[in-house]
Amino acid sequence: MSQATLARIFREDSGRVLATLIAQLRDFDLAEEALQDAITEALRVWPKTGVPDNGAAWLLTVARRRAIDRIRRSSVRNSELTQATLLQLAEDSDQSEADFTIPDERLRLIFTCCHPALSPEAQVALTLRTLCGLTAREIARALLTTETTMNQRLTRAKAKIRDAGIAYKVPEQTDIIVRLESVLSVIYLIYNESYSAYEGESLTRTDLANEAIRLAKILRHLLPxxxxxxxxxxxxxxxxxxxxxxxxxGDMITLEDQxxxxxxxxxxxxxxxxxxxxxxxxxxxxxxxxxxxxxxxxxxxxxxxxDWLQITGLYTALESLTPSPVVSLNKAVAMANSGSLPQALEIVQTLAVDLSNYQPFYAARADLLTRSGQLANAREDYRRAIDLSKNAAEKAFLHGKLDDLG
Amino acid sequence: MMYMALIYAKEGYQGEYDGDMMADYGKFTQDAIAAGVFSAGDALHPVSTASSVSVRDGKATITDGPFAETKEQLGGYYLLDCKDLDEAMSWAAKIPTAKYGQIEVRPVMVFDT
Known part of the structure; x- marks a missing residue:
């Protein structure tokens, strides 16, 4: 049994096991440490015994025992809460790993990690750490930041959950739709990060994209x-x-040219x-x-x-649900492509103030201006887009467009 | 858990409030008492009455004005006893000033004795 096979099993099971451990221990750090202990134990034992039928239950049982050990060793063992936790854990540990199924607590975990009282960056990091089982190092690589920064971000987020009393629960029925928005946006952010994730290292674009899809599938299973x-x-x-x-x-190709x-x-x-x-x-x-x-x-x-006409209609619907200048810009581009160039330019001009620092705005307006024969203005917009672009390939692409204008 | 809800708003913008603010504050306080979450709450005089003091090298310096010049000023607070942050935030959202200002919610620190 290769280390890679084991790693994959742990990755698959860890979110579910961790979600259950947090529910029982009421402590993210202790739960993570206990799970890590259990994984270390599994790495020692499983290559000799083979993977147990219910690997997740095995991990949970061992992690619980290790958590009990850790609580007993720690200085806070006499507090009332700790005593209650110990009692509960001891009861749960009496079951053997074969005869229980793990309740799926991942919905509680995902709503806690994506609580709007945490910053979006912290929500993304916590979700990748706890539900996807990625290490701080892997997350840092994927999100183009340092491991130190990522560890700090995770530590702060966990401290806020504990100190500010963010409950480990699924929101009330009345709040669930609103709270679901931040969960969905975290999953979408993770997917979008896969566009810029670092290539050639342990975590690739494909991995992040797969994690996002896996999260969306888990969520859909639990909350259809x-x-x-x-x-x-x-x-x-x-x-x-x-x-x-x-x-x-490795440079990005736009939808138009794919x-x-x-x-x-x-x-x-x-x-x-x-x-x-x-x-x-x-x-x-x-x-x-x-x-x-x-x-x-x-x-x-x-x-x-x-079918640009239908796409224009869909953007109009999207605009009414979630108004934003970027959505309006996309609508205008679809309109222009469906043959309504003058109306599209009119809409685009109204967005100039809101999108004055948004590179795609200038690239899109330059294209519409070119098509309506206003080449001098188009050149100016391409230059502005080049200035705003932070990406070498994108700059080269825009330079090409500018050169085409002569 | 105890939460402090700090009520911030631009002073003199009460006129933007749609309704009878005094009556609504009265009702909010009564509701919070009835639900058992009210622990304390007060309104403050405007920031023009604020004075600040700092002590350096044993010497106290008193100045006119608030600690920080900001657009939004602290105008009052509630101390709320809630089971978790979600409950605290849902009470904070009912504070009348939330409609034109901002309510900052902070957990109160508990020291082990």
């Missing part, structure tokens, strides 16, 4: 609401294009099937609409043949 399925459909459809998204040196033969037809079929099933519930939301836009792109043989 239309927007959860909408998010899963959206990232499934986006991810179907991953092979076409980068050229041979080789559509490289798209994953099976993933597109899965995403579309899920989306159609979800839309049938007639409870639309931002993720379902974005998935529908993505599905229309997936269906089209080329950029030119895309």
């Amino acid at each position: 609401l239309p927007e959860v399925s909408g998010l899963l459909a959206l990232i499934t459809l986006h991810n179907a294009r991953r092979e076409a998204r980068y050229d041979c040196v 080789d559509r033969n490289l798209w994953d037809a099976n993933a597109i079929a899965d995403g579309k099937k899920l989306l159609l099933h979800t839309l049938a519930a007639r409870r639309p939301g931002p993720y379902q609409i974005q998935a529908a836009i993505s599905a229309l792109h997936s269906e089209s043989p080329s950029w030119e043949k895309t």
Whole structure:
């Protein structure tokens, strides 16, 4: 049995085991340490005995015993809460690992990690650490930051959960839709981070994307609401294009210029099937609409043949649900492509103040200006876009556009 | 757990409040008492009445004005006894000033004796 096989088993099971441990121990750090102890033990024992039938239950049982040891050794063992925890743990440990199923506490864990009282960065980090079982080092690599920064971020977030009394629970029914927004946005952020994740190291773009899809699947299993399925459909459809998204040196290729033969037809079929099933519930939301836009792109043989009229309609719907200048910009681009160039330019001009530091705004306006023959203004916008771009490949792409104007 | 809800707003913007603020504060306080979460609460005089003091090398220096010049000023507080942050935030959201200002919620530190 290879270390890699074991690592994969631990990664699969750790979120579930940790979620249960936190519920029993009421302490993120203690739960993580106890799980780490159990994994160390498994690495020692399993290669000799083989992986037990119920590996997760084995890990939970061992982790509980180690947690009891740790609590007994620690100085706070006499507090009332600790005594109660010890008693509870001792009762639970009496069961053998074979005859119990682990309750799935991951919903409590995900809502706690994605509590809006934590910063979005902390929400992402905690979710990757606890639910996905990634190490601080792996998360730091994936999010292009240092391990020290990541450890600090995790430590602070856990301290806030403890000190500010963020409860380990699924929100009340009345709050669940609002609270779900931050959970979904964390999963979507993790997926989007996969675009910029560091290549060639232990954690690649594909890994982060897979973690996001896994999280969305877990969430959908535990909380089958239309927007959860909408998010899963959206990232499934986006991810179907991953092979076409980068050229041979790893630079990003825009949707317009992608080789559509490289798209994953099976993933597109899965995403579309899920989306159609979800839309049938007639409870639309931002993720379902974005998935529908993505599905229309997936269906089209080329950029030119895309159903821009329907995409414009979907952006209009998205705009009314979640108004933002970026959504309006996308709507305007779709309008221009569906043949309403003057109206599109008119909308774009109204966004100039709000998006004055947004590189894609200048690139998009430059394109619309070029198409309407206002070349001097288009050149100015391309120059501004180049100034704002932080990415060498993107700068090169924009320079090319600028040069085309002569 | 004990939470301090600190009530911040731009002074003189009470006019933006849609309703009878005094009556609404009265009702909020009564509701909090009835629910058993009210522990204390007060309103403060405007920041123009604030004085600050600091002591350096044993010497106290008194100055006019608040600790920090900010747009939003501390105007009052509630001390709320809630089971967790979610409960504290849902009470804080009912404080009338939340409609045009900001309520900062902080857990009160408990020292082991």
